[in-house]
Amino acid sequence: MIDSEVFDFVERCRKHANVGQLLTDLLHTVKTLGFEHLILSGVPLGGQKLAPMVELNGWPNGWFERYVDAEHAVVDGVCIYSAKTLKPFLWADVPAKWSGTKASQRVAGEAAEFGIMSGFAVPMLSVSHWQSVLSFASSAKVCSLSPRQEVQLVTMAIYAGMAIQALSQRDDKNEDLLTDREREVLLWAAAGKTSSETSQILGLTERTAKWHLTKAREAFGVATTTQAVVEAVRKRLIHP
Incomplete structure (x- = not known):
């Protein structure tokens, strides 16, 4: 991906009329980096439910429902680590104390059934939640990104979050x-x-x-x- 594609996406963020358009645009843009799915949500803490905190749902059909119904957020190493850092990270780099548990590995195994094998997460401060995270998912077994590509993803994640906030604020109906x-x-x-x-x-x-x-x-x-x-x-x- 070249930087101009990122800037083009940032510019389009201001023009999207709803979250559906934003999601479609972001999914199309990050596909060139090998990501087919994504989700943007608040990070649940203290018994909070994940579903009401989701702002962009680009997960595969059926996976979101299974993840929510099984309350995987409580044991998923990626979700847990997203509440503990503001540094973007590869899913593979989640510390073993959270990613290596049987419960977290079970979540990863179930995700693989839906074509989700690896990913990159961008934790962010949020005005609506304690913290939010935009998680990009890939069907590749290993997610390889250059430092520049990571910056590109972080930039798009931040502007996507800002666009959602703007959409919420301007909807006076x-x-x-x-x-x-x-x-x-x-x-x-x-x-x-x-x-x-x-x-x-x-x-x-x-x-x-x-x-x-x-x-x-x-x-x-x-x-x-x-x-x-x-x-x-x-x-x-x-x-x-």
Whole structure:
């Protein structure tokens, strides 16, 4: 990759109208460096759930759901180390005390089933979370980057994070997206509650709770409740 491609991406960041366009652009740009997938999220701490903290989800179909459902973030060496450093790192360089555990190695083995073998992570300070990380993933067994390529990835990661923040701040119609009840059911969904549990907490029937979740998904134009939670948090409509 030549530096002008990085600057072109930075310039385009200002023009993207939504996170979908930003994700598509970033995935296309880093493909020349051997990366097919990426994810940008807050780093979960103290029992926080990962799903509501995700801001760009470019992971393979099915892997995000498995990672979240199994709560892999708690044991994944890459995720753990991302909370302990602000220095960009290759996944292969995560200290063995975190990457060498059986649980972390199991996560790596499952990721390989989805074509994720190696990667490069860029931890960043965040206004929305304790810390964020943009993790680039490759199907190559070994991720080889020159120092200049690492700087290119860091630059794009930082500007991608800034672009997401700008998109959130300029969207002045967020308040009208959800009703108060839809916010409530999404908030409890973010806390890991089922529709049945949410209905009991809010004094609703389970059918009504599910209906509000359906309306929330429709409001964001997404297919799953997890995606709706992610969008609600990103737009600052709920704060789990």
